[in-house]
Amino acid sequence: MKSRDELSVEDISEILKISKSKVYSLIKSGELPSYKVGRKIRFSEDDIKSYIKGLKQASTPVTHKAIGGTANKGFVLCGQDIILDILSNYMRQHNTPALRAYIGSYDSLIALYRNQVSVASAHLWDSDTDTYNVPYVRRLLPGIPAVIVHLTCRIQGFYVAKGNPKNITKWDDFGRDDITMVNREQGSGSRVLLDENLRLLGIFGRDISGYEKEIQSHLTVASVVASGKADVAIGSEKIAKQVEGIDFVPIKKERYDLVFKREDMGTPEIASLLSIIRSDTFRDEFSHIGGYDTKDMGKIVIEF
The missing domain is CATH 3.40.190.10 (Periplasmic binding protein-like II)
Structure with missing residues (x-):
């Protein structure tokens, strides 16, 4: 595929082997980056390659050993929701490279405890208190001062x-x-x-x-x-x-939150992350997608 920055919906349909209606659905959900020239929707090849790479990563189970191999290479954002992919893209645009690790909430917190990731995401329900995330962070990060920041609510x-x-x-x-x-x-x-x-x-x-x-x-x-x-x-x-x-x-x-160590609160990476999720631009992008409640995005839930 030649390097092009004005790919059409038809081009993407052929490249990904999906229907045009599916392409429009991916655009609407925010999963497939696009832009408009007049009334026409266009795509850049780099964005499509990044999307395909993300699908390959998401379909490959990530073990603790694999995470440990990437932990020393930079800032690692852990979790499976597409909102985190878009957040990492925003961070790169702000000159703050962010790697992605695609594992579930429980293992995400364990990876944070083991210094294998920089930020974990969690949506873990505790039946004893009928609350999300806070009890699990206390149990899985014993002795570690931590910060929980709200990202979104989902059904x-x-x-x-x-x-x-x-x-x-x-x-x-x-x-x-x-x-x-x-x-x-x-x-x-x-x-x-x-x-x-x-x-x-x-x-x-x-x-x-x-x-x-x-x-x-x-x-x-x-x-x-x-x-x-x-x-x-x-x-x-x-x-x-x-x-x-x-x-x-x-x-x-459910509440979908981000968790990081309190000692990292003043780092450039965390400062960039918080600035982005608290911005009107980022919030507005998800308020139009559907399925995300962005009202309290960026608010600190608790500091331990």
């Missing part, structure tokens, strides 16, 4: 087949014999939300058909449900809007 729920033919509406339904699920990987916020609710109900994962099948992305589990290979999966509302053939049953409003 978590069930991906079900169009029309919800099996009427899956509550956690109790996972105990039914006629339900097959597809699961997220251990340590992800969605998996913790599921397991905590199953524990409260006295339902064992081993008794649920498909519980052992783990997949590392919201988009893929939604696609499995759309294909009819599973009846239900846990994920965010935003992704449900991108996958045809499924409905979304809202269950829980």
Whole structure:
């Protein structure tokens, strides 16, 4: 592919082997960078290459060993949501290089504890307090002064087949014999939300058909449900809007936060990150995408 900065929707459809409607959907969600010349949407080749590289990284499980290999190379931002990819792009534009590590919330906090990443992201629900993240940060970063900064709120729920033919509406339904699920990987916020609710109900994962099948992305589990290979999966509302053939049953409003060590509060990298997420430009970009509540973006939740 020749280096071009004025690729059309048709070009991108051919390059990525997806429909034009899917290209427009990716633009609307903010996943695919674009710009306008008059009324025409255009793309740069560098942005498309970065998008493809991000997909490859997201589809590759990242182990603690792999993270440890990148930790000394710079500022590492850890988490799986597309909002973090866009945040890292903003940081690079502000001359603050930010590497990305794509692992779930629980392992993200452990990696921060082990000095393998600079910033962790988390959306971990604690059933004892009905709160997000704070109890986990205290438990998984013992003795480490830390700062939790709010990024966004999202709606978590069930991906079900169009029309919800099996009427899956509550956690109790996972105990039914006629339900097959597809699961997220251990340590992800969605998996913790599921397991905590199953524990409260006295339902064992081993008794649920498909519980052992783990997949590392919201988009893929939604696609499995759309294909009819599973009846239900846990994920965010935003992704449900991108996958045809499924409905979304809202269950829980979750907090998605960033966590870093308090000793890093004055570093140029953290200063740049906070400046970006507190800016009207960054907030406005996500207020139009849908699926993100940006009202308290950038506010400090707590300092330990």
